[in-house]
Amino acid sequence: MQDFVEAAKRAAASAADRATWEANRMRRSGSRQREVDLSQRERTALLEQIGTMVLDLEHRGQLAPDPLVALARRLRTLDAEIASGLAEVQSIRTETYTPGAGPHSGTSGGSSAKGPSAARPQPPRPAARPVTIEAEHPCPSCGKSVRDNAAFCPSCGARQPA
C-alpha cells in the first residue's frame, strides 16, 4: 500500500512537471514568435520607407546611394533576425518532454534554450541564434512597442530617434 501511495505521488508530481514544462514551452515559443512578428512589421515599414525615399530622391534628381545603403543594411539585419527567430520558434515547438529533466527555466523571454538534450538524442537544432533579445521602448509617435535598435516603428513607420 505504501508503494502504491508513493507511486501515485510520483505520478502526480511528474504530471505537474510536464504541465509546467509544456506551459513554459508555449510561453517561450509565443514570446519568440512575437519578436519575429515585430521584425516582420518593421520590415514592411522599412520597405515602404525605401520606396518612398527612392521616389522622392528620384523626383528631385538626387538619387544618392548612402541613405539607401543604411536602409538596405537594416533590412539585411532584419531578414537574418526573422530567419533565426522563425527557426527557433520551430525548434521550441518541436521540443519533446523528458521526464525528470525538470521544467525548463528559461525566464528571460526566449533566451537560448539548453533543453533536455543530455539524456536523449535530439534532432539537430538550427545554428545558435546570432542575435540577442532586444529591449523595447514605446514609439514616440504612436506609443506601440519598438525595439531599441529599430530604424522605424513597425506600427506607424515613424523614424526612431538614434
Ligand SMILES: [Zn+2]
Ligand atoms: Zn509608431
